[in-house]
Amino acid sequence: EADIYQTPRYLVIGTGKKITLECSQTMGHDKMYWYQQDPGMELHLIHYSYGVNSTEKGDLSSESTVSRIRTEHFPLTLESARPSHTSQYLCASKGYRGRLDTQYFGPGTRLTVL
Amino acid sequence: ILNVEQSPQSLHVQEGDSTNFTCSFPSSNFYALHWYRWETAKSPEALFVMTLNGDEKKKGRISATLNTKEGYSYLYIKGSQPEDSATYLCAFAMNYGGSQGNLIFGKGTKLSVKP
Numbered sequence: 001e002a003d004i005y006q007t008p009r010y011l012v013i014g015t016g017k018k019i020t021l022e023c024s025q026t027m028g029h030d031k032m033y034w035y036q037q038d039p040g041m042e043l044h045l046i047h048y049s050y051g052v053n054s055t056e057k058g059d060l061s062s063e064s065t066v067s068r069i070r071t072e073h074f075p076l077t078l079e080s081a082r083p084s085h086t087s088q089y090l091c092a093s094k095g096y097r098g099r100l101d102t103q104y105f106g107p108g109t110r111l112t113v114l
Numbered sequence: 115i116l117n118v119e120q121s122p123q124s125l126h127v128q129e130g131d132s133t134n135f136t137c138s139f140p141s142s143n144f145y146a147l148h149w150y151r152w153e154t155a156k157s158p159e160a161l162f163v164m165t166l167n168g169d170e171k172k173k174g175r176i177s178a179t180l181n182t183k184e185g186y187s188y189l190y191i192k193g194s195q196p197e198d199s200a201t202y203l204c205a206f207a208m209n210y211g212g213s214q215g216n217l218i219f220g221k222g223t224k225l226s227v228k229p
Contacts, residue, residue, distance in 0.1 A: 042222075059216070059218075
């Protein structure tokens, strides 16, 4: 079973607050990802990282930022939360173990901004 | 814009019924097709990764097929059980210079199995 953790699982917060969603994995994977999912919609990639000090924006534009200072840790930050940021955020990681790598997902953070 | 379509959107079956879902994806620049199972309040769990046209994978009562030439994959569940209730996601990975590109997900098929 994959070991990838996200905290908090649920967050209700007021507009304008700064928030950080935590994601950690204990598998030593280099590649990590953040996805956003609105109800009834697809998972959309918003950020990814190839390793320490590497961050890239995904296909879906997002006002969030990420950092990768340690291999195991890939936090996502919103400087000033807005109701439009209400969504589910999932973190994933993938290791370099051959051609048929797959992504391992955390349980997600469900964010509500009032 | 790359699009991955899944059908049906939702499915309600009785315990013991067999069922199947479809995933349609671009047939060009194909690298891999992934299937995930996502139970409510849990993490999405990888079921299969398929790369070759004609691939068939099986895991217990669940199996999947792949047609890269026409751009579709089927997921079959034989003799559905209540514990199979979940959302089944497929994700397409493009060939990005010989390597697997980022995953592009469909909206999923939500399966409910009634006892």
